[in-house]
Amino acid sequence: MAERRLRTTASVAGTVAAVYVSARLVTTLFFWIAAELSGPTSRFGPEATISSLAMGWDAQWYWVIADRGYPTDLPVADSGQVAENAWAFMPLYPWLARALGTLLGGYPVGAIALAVAAGYAASVVLFVLLRDRLGESAALWAVVFFANGPLAALFQMGYAESLLLLWLLLALWALMRRRFGWLYPLIVVMGFTRPGVLAFALLLGLYGIHRWFRRRQDPLPTSHIVHVIALGALATVVGFSWQVIAGVVTGDPSAYLDTELAWRRSWVGSDAHFLPFAGFIQAAGIWFGIWGIPPVWGPIMLVLLVAAAAVLLVRSPQVRRLGPEIRLWGISYLVYLLAVFFPQSSIFRLLLPMTPVAAAVAVPRPLWWRVSVLALCLGGQWLWIHEMLALGDTFFRIP
Template sequence: MAERRLRSAASVAGTVAAVYLSARLVTTLFFWAAASLSGPTSRFGADATIPSLAMGWDAQWYWVIADRGYPSELPVNDTGQVTENPWAFMPLFPVLARTLGAVLGGYPAGAVVLALGAGYAASVVLFVLLRGRLGETASLWAVVLFANGPLAALFQMGYAESLLLVWLFLALWALQRRRFGWIYPLVVLMGFTRPGVLAFALLLGLYGIHRWMRRRVDPLPTPHIVHIIALGALATIVGFAWQVIAGVATGDPSAYLETELAWRRSWVGSEEQFVPFAGFVQASSLWFGIWGLPPMLGPIALAVLVVGAAALLVRAPQVRRLGPEIRLWGASYLVYLLAVFFPQSSVFRLLLPLTPVAAAVAVPPSRWWRIGMLVLCLGGQWLWIHEMLALGDTFYRIP
């Protein structure tokens, strides 16, 4: 039995590796083309290279953290408002990348190798997470679409997204199998890799309600109740811990919030204050104005989009096949984004944690449907790389 399981695990690891490595070759080709197209108006200049693209944009902030740490005094502009600084980024990725870079010859190598390795690990766990619900063929296609997706360039950049996805997919897998003890360390790892663990706290609350409502057909023993409550409390504490740490380190209790607002104020003005759920409403009007449409229609379109997403999570049969844990995660994460984020071009990157929900597109058994989805993914990937890296010359080309 143990030998059979070992062979099965090796088979999964090998199959996913073949998919992942072929996808990375395609992305490398896209990177080469983007570097060739990069011009003097691009952020990367006319002499862009694949390594310079891999360490662009937010990868620079992680590099600063690895090299210098976090500032004890917040930078401010002429009016005394906090400006962009490293406190917006969590420490786990740069610490691990710096450690790996000490072996590989420098931080950039460590960061890219860490992102690459984490992307592969996330692909393996995604397959295992989905296999019990979708079967092997659909799950493998979900991995193919994930590895070749529109945001797949992040697996070859010094970004923390792929590392977060490893922890998230493992936590969802453990929740599916009710191995609650595994989730405690994963919550902490998630919380210090990327913002968003508060969405997992909401998931645990919704999951507890779901289990309670179904307790007659799916018994809810006391140890499960204790774990769900304890994990929800831990996720909430971890979700606010970085704010406390930043406040203590800088002497400013609002250090983290003001740092996050520094990015938003460049869009909506220097007097902007954080109000939950206001960001998406403001941005919908702003973007409609930029597109030459009546700004008042923006919130209406946003409401239609939210209702449509809710309907998909509740009614779509392909999504329902994913199981309650993944569906509740999708709802929780979307509520989290609506509550805290101001959407601009980086919103696509922030949708990556919805990958398990997006796996529903791999469910239809038609081979041509799946090939069509792959073509769309590759087209979206090149579009993202071209806009954000080859061009990267205006406010709506920021990954």
């Protein structure tokens, strides 16, 4: 039995590796073309290379953290308010990348190697996560879409997204298998890789309610109740801990919030402030104005989009196949984004944690459907690379 399981594990790792490596070769080709197309108006200039594209934009902030750490004195803009700085980014990814870079020849190599390796590991976990719910064929197609998706370039950039996805998918796997002990360290590493662990706290609350109402069909032992409550409390504490740490180090209790608002001020001016759920409403009006649509339609369309997403998560038979844990995660993460985010062009990147929900497109369907989805994934990936890296010259081309 042990040998059979080992062969199965090796087979899964090898099959996923074949999918993932071929996808990375395609992305590398896209990077090369983007570097050739990069011109004087691009952020990367006419001398762009695959390496410079891979270490662009927010990858530079992670490099700063790995090299110099976090500022004890917050930088101040000409307006007298806090300027953009490293406190907006969590430390685990750059620290691990720096450690790996000491073995591989420098931080950029370590950062990209970590992103690539974490993306592969996340692909393996995604397959295992979905196999029991969708079957092996659909699970493998989900990995194909994931590895070749519109945001797959991030698996080859100095960004923390692939590492976060690895922790998230492992956490969902542990929750689905009810291996609650695994969740304690996973919640901590999630919380210090990228913002968003508060969405997992909400998931645990909704999961506990779901289990409570189904306790007659699915017994709910006291030990499970204790774990869900303790894990929810841990995720909440971890979710707010970075604000406390930033406040202690800088001596400014609002250091983290003011840092995050620094990016918002370029859109709304110096009076930017944080109010839950206000960011999306405010941005909807701004974007509709930019597109030449009466801004009053922004909030209306936002409500319609939220309603459509809710119906999809609750009623779609394809999404229901994924199981309650993934559906509840989708609800939790969307609520989190609506509560805290001010949507810019980076909204596409911030939707990556919805990957487990997006796997519903791989639910058994005709081959033409899956081939079409793959074509859309590759087309979307090239469009993202072309806009954000080859061009990268204006406010709506920021990844």
